[in-house]
Structure formats: C-alpha cells, structure tokens
Amino acid sequence: MLFLVFEIDNERYCLEVSRIIEITPIVIFRELPHAPAYISGVFNYRGVVVPVVDLSMLIAGRPSRPLFSTRIILVDYVGGDNIHHTIGLLTEKATETISRREEDFQPSGVVVEGAEYLGDVIFDESGMIQRVRIEKLPPDTIKDYQRGRRFIALKENNDLL
Amino acid sequence: MKRYFNRFKILHKIIISVFVFALPVCILLFYMISGFNNNIEFARKEVWGSKLLSPLTTLSELVSQHQLLVRLFLQGNTNVQDRIDHTAKKIDEAFDTLFKEGKRYERALRFDVNTLKSIKMEEIHYSNAHAMWQELRKNYKKNSIVQNDVEHEMVIKPVKEMIKWVAETSNIILDPDLDSHYLSSAAIVILPNTLNSLSEFLLYSESVIFKGFRSRDDMIKFAVFAGNLEESSERIQQNITNALREDKLFYGISESLQKNIPPALNNYQASVVPFLVVLKRIANDPGSSISIEEFLESAMALINSGAQLRETSFHELQLLLKRRIENFSQKRLIAISLSLAALLLAAVIIFIVSVGITRSLGKVIGIAGEIAAGNIYKAKSDLEAIGKNEFMYGDEDKDGLRHSKNEIVQLFKAVSTMTASLDSLLAQVRKSGIQVTSSSTQISAAARQLEATVAEQASSINEVSATGKEISATAHEFAKTMNGVAEMSFRASELANESMNSLSDINTTMKSLLENITESFGKLKTVNEKMVDITQVITTITKVANQINLLSLNAAIEAEKAGEYGIGFSVVAREIRRLADQTAVAAIDIEALILETQDAMKQGMSAVAEYTDQTMTSTERIAEISVDLLRAIEHTQDLAPQFESANQGMQIQSQSAAQISEAMEQLNESAKQTRDSLVEFKEVTEQLNEAVRDLQNEVSRFSISS
Numbered sequence: 021m022l023f024l025v026f027e028i029d030n031e032r033y034c035l036e037v038s039r040i041i042e043i044t045p046i047v048i049f050r051e052l053p054h055a056p057a058y059i060s061g062v063f064n065y066r067g068v069v070v071p072v073v074d075l076s077m078l079i080a081g082r083p084s085r086p087l088f089s090t091r092i093i094l095v096d097y098v099g100g101d102n103i104h105h106t107i108g109l110l111t112e113k114a115t116e117t118i119s120r121r122e123e124d125f126q127p128s129g130v131v132v133e134g135a136e137y138l139g140d141v142i143f144d145e146s147g148m149i150q151r152v153r154i155e156k157l158p159p160d161t162i163k164d165y166q167r168g169r170r171f172i173a174l175k176e177n178n179d180l181l
Numbered sequence: 182m183k184r185y186f187n188r189f190k191i192l193h194k195i196i197i198s199v200f201v202f203a204l205p206v207c208i209l210l211f212y213m214i215s216g217f218n219n220n221i222e223f224a225r226k227e228v229w230g231s232k233l234l235s236p237l238t239t240l241s242e243l244v245s246q247h248q249l250l251v252r253l254f255l256q257g258n259t260n261v262q263d264r265i266d267h268t269a270k271k272i273d274e275a276f277d278t279l280f281k282e283g284k285r286y287e288r289a290l291r292f293d294v295n296t297l298k299s300i301k302m303e304e305i306h307y308s309n310a311h312a313m314w315q316e317l318r319k320n321y322k323k324n325s326i327v328q329n330d331v332e333h334e335m336v337i338k339p340v341k342e343m344i345k346w347v348a349e350t351s352n353i354i355l356d357p358d359l360d361s362h363y364l365s366s367a368a369i370v371i372l373p374n375t376l377n378s379l380s381e382f383l384l385y386s387e388s389v390i391f392k393g394f395r396s397r398d399d400m401i402k403f404a405v406f407a408g409n410l411e412e413s414s415e416r417i418q419q420n421i422t423n424a425l426r427e428d429k430l431f432y433g434i435s436e437s438l439q440k441n442i443p444p445a446l447n448n449y450q451a452s453v454v455p456f457l458v459v460l461k462r463i464a465n466d467p468g469s470s471i472s473i474e475e476f477l478e479s480a481m482a483l484i485n486s487g488a489q490l491r492e493t494s495f496h497e498l499q500l501l502l503k504r505r506i507e508n509f510s511q512k513r514l515i516a517i518s519l520s521l522a523a524l525l526l527a528a529v530i531i532f533i534v535s536v537g538i539t540r541s542l543g544k545v546i547g548i549a550g551e552i553a554a555g556n557i558y559k560a561k562s563d564l565e566a567i568g569k570n571e572f573m574y575g576d577e578d579k580d581g582l583r584h585s586k587n588e589i590v591q592l593f594k595a596v597s598t599m600t601a602s603l604d605s606l607l608a609q610v611r612k613s614g615i616q617v618t619s620s621s622t623q624i625s626a627a628a629r630q631l632e633a634t635v636a637e638q639a640s641s642i643n644e645v646s647a648t649g650k651e652i653s654a655t656a657h658e659f660a661k662t663m664n665g666v667a668e669m670s671f672r673a674s675e676l677a678n679e680s681m682n683s684l685s686d687i688n689t690t691m692k693s694l695l696e697n698i699t700e701s702f703g704k705l706k707t708v709n710e711k712m713v714d715i716t717q718v719i720t721t722i723t724k725v726a727n728q729i730n731l732l733s734l735n736a737a738i739e740a741e742k743a744g745e746y747g748i749g750f751s752v753v754a755r756e757i758r759r760l761a762d763q764t765a766v767a768a769i770d771i772e773a774l775i776l777e778t779q780d781a782m783k784q785g786m787s788a789v790a791e792y793t794d795q796t797m798t799s800t801e802r803i804a805e806i807s808v809d810l811l812r813a814i815e816h817t818q819d820l821a822p823q824f825e826s827a828n829q830g831m832q833i834q835s836q837s838a839a840q841i842s843e844a845m846e847q848l849n850e851s852a853k854q855t856r857d858s859l860v861e862f863k864e865v866t867e868q869l870n871e872a873v874r875d876l877q878n879e880v881s882r883f884s885i886s887s
Binding site: 022044 | 723724727730731734735737738741742751755
C-alpha cells in the first residue's frame with residue numbers, strides 16, 4: 021500500500037493514497053466566519069465548494085505556513101451519515117510517498133480522546149511515521165457541523181466523486 | 182476628797198456650799214440671838230431679882246419694926262400690941278410672897294438649897310429665916326428684950342445676906358440702861374440702905390429716948406444720921422431725876438414711870454422733912470423732950486413713904502425691864518426672821534441659779550452628747566432652737582445678748598461656734614477625705630501605671646541594652662567590615678586605575694569594532710543583494726521542481742488507483758519525482774531557508790544597524806563612563822582616608838555602644854530599684870488609703886448639715 025508522507029514540526033505523518041483524490045497547490049480560501057480555527061475556509065474545486073481542514077492547526081495548534089511544499093490534499097471522506105464527501109486537508113511538506121503493508125503498522129499504545137484520527141505507527145530509517153485515519157477526521161463537532169444544511173447541498177453533487 | 186467631791190452634781194455642790202456658808206451664818210445668828218437672849222435673860226433676872234428683893238427688903242424693914250415694937254411692948258407699952266400683930270401679919274404676907282416668888286426663881290437666881298449648900302451658905306436661905314421668925318413670933322412675949330433682939334437679928338441677918346446675894350445673882354446693880362440703872366440704884370441700893378439704917382437708928386434712938394437723957398455722943402449720932410438721911414434723900418432725888426431724864430433715851434418714854442414715880446418721890450421727900458426736923462431738934466436741943474410715939478410716928482411715916490417709893494420703883498423697874506425684854510424679843514424676832522428670810526432668799530436664788538445652770542448644762546451636755554454621738558446636724562438645730570427659746574439671740578435682743586456676760590449664754594455661744602466649726606471642719610474633713618481617697622486612688626492607679634511603665638521601661642531598657650550590645654557587636658563587625666571596605670576601596674582604587682586603562686583600550690577597540698561593523702554592514706548589504714538574485718533563480722527552479730513533484734505525486738496516486746496497470750506509470754512517476762526531488766525539492770526547504778535567511782538577513786541588517794547605534798552609544802557611554810570612572814577613581818582615592826576616619830568613628834561608636842550598653846544595664850538596675858520603690862510606694866499609698874478610709878468612717882459617724 022502507498023502512503024503520502026507529510027511533516028508537521030519535524031514529526032512525520034502519513035495518509036493512505038487510496039483515499040486521496042488529488043493533491044493541489046495552495047489557493048486562497050474563502051473564510052467561514054464563526055467556524056473553528058482548524059477550518060481554513062472553503063474553495064472552489066472544479067466547481068464544487070470544498071471545506072478545508074488545516075492539519076497543522078489540528079495537530080500542532082498553528083496554521084500551515086505558505087511554503088512551496090504546503091499543499092491541499094483532497095480526500096474522500098465518509099462522515100457519520102455514511103455519505104462520501106470531498107474535503108481538503110491543508111498540510112506542509114507533502115512531497116514524499118512511502119509504500120508499506122498494512123501489517124507493518126504497530127499501535128502507538130495511546131489513543132488520545134479528541135485525537136482519535138492519529139492512529140498506528142510505522143518506521144523507516146529516518147524515524148517514526150504516524151498514520152492519520154481519515155475516517156476519524158475531523159472531530160465530532162465537525163461531523164455534526166457536516167450534518168447541517170451545507171452537508172445536504174453537498175450530497176446532491178455526490179456523483180462527482 | 183477632791184475626787185469624791187467631783188462626783189457630785191452642781192446642785193449638790195451648791196447645796197454643800199450653802200451649808201458651808203450657812204454654818205458660820207447660823208453660828209453668828211446663834212451668837213447674836215444668844216446675845217439677845219442673854220440680854221433678855223439679864224433683864225429677866227433683874228425682874229426676878231426685883232420681885233424677890235421687894236419682899237426681902239420689906240421683910241427686913243418689917244422685922245426691924247417688929248423688933249422695935251416688941252421692945253416697946255416688953256417695956257410696958259401694951260398699946261403697941263395691935264401694931265405688933267399687924268406687922269407680924271405683914272411679915273407673914275411678905276414671907277408668903279417670898280416663898281411664892283422664891284419657888285419660881287430660886288433656881289435661876291441660884292439661891293435654892295442645893296446651890297447654897299454647894300457653896301456652904303445654906304444658912305442664908307429664907308426658909309431658915311422663916312423658921313426663926315415662926316419661933317420668934319410664938320415666943321417674943323416670953324423672951325427678954327435682949328433675947329428678942331438676938332432672935333430678931335437672927336431673922337434679919339439671913340434676909341440681909343439674901344438681899345445681897347440676890348442683888349448679886351440677879352445682876353440688878355449691873356443694869357446696862359441708865360434709867361433702870363439709876364432707878365434700881367435708888368430703889369434697891371440707896372433707899373433700902375437708908376431704910377435699914379433708919380430701922381437700926383430707930384432701935385438705937387428708942388433706947389436713947391427710953392433711958393431719958395441724951396449724951397453728947399447720942400446727939401452727934403442724931404446729927405450724923407440726920408446728915409446721912411438728908412444726903413441719901415438727895416442721892417435718891419438725884420438718881421430718880423436722872424432715871425426720869427434718861428428714860429426717854431431707852432426704848433422711849435415710859436408713861437407710868439413718869440406718872441407714878443414723881444408723886445411717890447415727893448411723898449417720900451415730904452415725909453423725910455418732918456423726920457429731919459425731929460432729928461435735928463433732938464440733936465441740937467438737948468433740953469427738948471420728945472415722946473417716943475411722936476418720934477415713931479414721923480419715922481414710920483418716912484418708912485412707909487420710903488417703902489411706897491421703893492415698891493413703886495420696883496414696879497416701874499419691872500415695867501422698864503419688861504419693856505426691855507419685849508424690845509429685845511422684838512429685835513430677836515426681827516433678827517431671826519430677817520436672817521431666816523435672807524437665808525431662805527439666798528437658798529431660793531441659789532436653787533434657781535443652780536437649777537438654771539444645771540438645766541442649761543444639761544442641754545449643753547445633751548448637745549455635747551449629740552456631737553459625741555455624731556449627730557452634729559441635730560446638735561446644731563438644737564442649739565439654734567435653744568438659742569431662740571432660751572436666749573432669744575437671733576431675735577430682737579440679738580446684740581444685747583451677744584455681748585451678754587452670762588456664762589451660760591457664752592457657753593452656748595462657744596458650743597454653737599464649736600459646733601459650727603466642727604461641722605465645717607467635718608465637712609471639710611469629709612471632703613478632704615474623699616479628695617484624699619480619690620487622690621490616693623489616683624496615686625495608687627498612677628503608681629500601678631508607673632509600676633507597669635517602669636516594668637515596661639525595664640524590659641525596654643533590657644531590649645535597648647540588648648540592642649546596645651548588638652549595636653556594639655554590629656558596630657564592631659561593621660568596623661571590621663569597614664576595615665575590609667577600606668582595604669577593598671583601596672584595592673578598588675587600584676583596580677579602577679587599571680580599569681581606566683582597560684577602558685581606554687576598550688574604547689579604542691570599540692572604535693575599531695565600530696569601523697569593522699560598518700564595513701560588515703556594507704558587505705552584508707552586498708550579500709543581501711546577491712542573495713535576492715540567488716533567491717529569484719532558486720525560486721524559479723523550485724517552482725518548476727515543485728510542480729514536477731506535485732505532478733509526480735498525482736501520477737503516483739493515479740498509478741496506485743490504476744492497480745497493476747499503473748505499476749509502470751508509477752515507476753516513471755517515482756523517477757520523475759526523484760529527479761525533481763534531487764534538483765529542486767531540496768530547494769523547497771532551501772527556498773524556505775533562503776526566505777528565512779533573507780528575513781534573518783534583514784533582521785540581521787537592522788540588528789547590525791541597531792548594534793552599530795548601540796555600539797556608538799556604547800562608545801560614547803564608555804567615554805562618559807571613562808570620565809565618570811576617572812572621577813570615581815579620584816573619589817575612591819579620596820574615599821580611602823575617609824574610610825579610615827569612618828573606621829575610627831565606627832570603633833569609637835562601638836566603644837560608645839558598649840558604654841551605652843553598660844549605662845543601660847545600670848539604668849536597668851535603677852529601674853528595678855525604682856520598681857521596688859514603687860511597690861513600697863504603692864503599699865504606703867494603700868496604707869494611706871486605708872487610713873483615709875478609717876478617717877472617713879470616723880467622720881461618717883457625724884451627721885453634718887450638708
């Protein structure tokens with residue numbers, strides 16, 4: 021299996037490539053007032069309004085820096101309502117892939133409440149890489165938020181995925 | 182004695198004094214009254230004597246007459262028998278009277294048988310004469326003439342002795358009043374003597390006449406007797422005239438005396454004259470013959486008139502004496518009544534005075550008792566009431582009584598003044614006592630406070646002493662430190678000199694550094710400009726590499742999705758990406774680094790600029806510091822000797838502190854002593870307080886007016 025590797029504050033994380041739709045350069049987002057800080061905003065992805073979650077904000081508590089290697093990873097996300105959504109994940113240094121088997125992953129031993137999306141751990145010569153589990157993203161509050169009216173509007177364009 | 186006397190009340194004392202005074206008064210009164218009584222007794226004795234003398238003289242005359250008549254009778258003249266009987270009868274009467282009067286007065290006039298026996302003169306008692314007379318009367322006819330004469334003489338002799346005795350015992354011849362004296366001397370002495378001698382002469386003349394012739398001696402005797410008779414009558418005349426003349430001077434004129442005596446005297450004088458004529462005829466003419474009868478007739482007339490005069494005189498004498506007795510009795514009565522009245526009056530006055538004094542003193546004593554019991558207010562009001570009631574001072578007679586010399590009033594005033602003074606004094610004492618109590622309480626409180634203060638002071642002093650010790654120690658240490666400081670300052674001075682030199686070096690170094698920095702700044706600017714160029718190149722490379730990377734990633738994703746079909750493609754993608762990575766992806770971070778470097782460069786440039794500024798200011802400051810330091814060095818150099826003096830001062834201070842500490846310890850001792858004294862003082866104050874409380878208790882016994 022192939023995993024996209026990215027780096028936040030010198031710690032590396034990975035995502036299943038099978039769940040990635042596309043990686044795009046960073047764009048300017050339409051900000052959503054009163055949204056949580058980890059929601060960077062929405063942007064027009066091929067005519068579809070996609071919400072963007074800032075993983076740097078979510079994991080390190082700081083916004084992603086505007087680097088060349090800072091990219092939007094568009095993933096297929098199945099929310100609590102079992103409906104597929106396209107959401108963007110903003111992250112720094114998403115430039116590498118790594119190929120591993122599923123059984124190579126080892127549990128970290130600690131599941132932090134509110135950060136269940138940080139899953140098992142693999143390692144290479146450079147160190148450990150923690151897996152980000154998309155299905156657990158974003159936190160529950162966002163799940164509820166996605167069950168709102170906007171979520172219903174997104175459902176109509178579901179065939180795009 | 183005195184103590185015993187002091188126990189009595191004033192009334193008793195006054196009564197005792199009255200008795201003491203009354204005693205001599207009574208004695209005087211007694212003597213005065215006994216004087217009166219003596220006078221009265223004297224007069225009474227005279228009366229009694231005259232009463233006895235009257236029958237006695239009568240008796241002696243009558244017995245002589247009887248002798249003469251008996252002699253005549255025995256000579257044969259029988260016609261005198263009647264006259265003898267008559268005379269005998271009169272003699273019996275006289276004896277009866279004598280017995281009657283003698284029984285009454287014989288004891289008082291001391292001629293009773295017992296008294297006469299004790300002086301061996303019992304033979305003169307009239308009872309002997311009477312016995313002899315009885316004998317004579319029976320036997321005169323039988324006896325001879327001589328025998329009769331002897332017997333007559335035996336009768337007459339005791340009578341005459343009796344007369345003398347009574348005259349003596351009755352004091353009649355010692356009569357003090359002239360009228361009665363003259364009268365008595367006439368009636369009792371002269372007249373009876375005359376009559377007696379006449380009687381004897383008659384007997385003699387009868388014998389002469391009887392023998393019938395007269396010798397020359399007889400004639401001379403007749404002449405002498407006539408002269409004697411004449412003289413005696415003159416004396417009688419003179420005495421009675423004197424008595425009549427003096428009568429008015431003694432208890433007034435006695436009317437009966439003036440009335441009765443002169444006729445009797447005239448009668449007597451009238452009877453004397455014819456007898457004298459007879460006597461002179463017999464004496465002068467030897468030839469003349471005279472009958473015995475004729476002679477006796479005239480003699481008897483004279484004897485009768487003499488007896489009459491005597492009796493009258495006796496009677497009047499008795500009257501005079503009675504008047505005297507009455508007078509003395511009256512005087513005695515007056516004296517007694519006056520004395521008794523005076524005594525009674527004195528007693529009443531003394532009683533009133535003593536009762537007044539006792540009553541007033543009782544009131545004063547009551548008031549004094551009230552004062553003693555402490556009821557001064559009551560005593561004061563009582564005094565006022567008594568003053569108003571008794572002495573009325575406070576009313577209209579105020580001034581009069583204020584200057585009164587009455588001791589009781591003065592006593593009351595004195596007591597009043599005393600009470601007022603005592604009242605005010607007690608009020609003052611009470612007030613003062615309260616003040617003293619409060620003062621002593623205050624003093625006590627103050628003493629307690631003072632004690633506490635002293636205790637605090639002592640502790641403070643202890644603290645101060647300890648502090649002083651600490652100061653001393655500290656100062657000592659400080660002095661040491663100062664020594665060190667002085668040394669260090671000396672060293673600092675040296676170091677500062679060195680620093681000064683170093684600073685000069687630093688200054689020059691800094692200046693060169695500033696130049697270097699300015700140079701570096703210029704180089705940095707150049708680097709920055711070059712870096713901007715490099716960055717643009719790198720940016721371009723990086724953009725391309727980035728896009729390649731992105732593309733390769735998406736390709737890899739797509740190849741993954743394509744599965745086995747995409748394996749070759751994914752290999753190509755991987756290779757592309759590797760190429761891109763080799764060229765540019767590293768540059769991605771470099772780019773970021775460059776950006777950062779640029780930022781850092783900018784910051785560094787600004788920092789360098791700031792640093793340059795700071796360096797410049799530092800240089801300036803160093804220059805300033807250099808100057809300051811120079812001054813500081815100078816100061817420090819100056820400071821070194823000052824430190825020396827400070828050091829010495831500190832040592833002196835240390836010594837002073839040690840002295841202070843010692844002084845404080847002494848002070849502490851003094852404070853302890855003061856506290857002890859205060860304790861004693863407190864005790865004394867408490868004692869004073871107690872004494873004042875006692876005094877107040879004493880005073881509080883007196884209830885005062887305000």
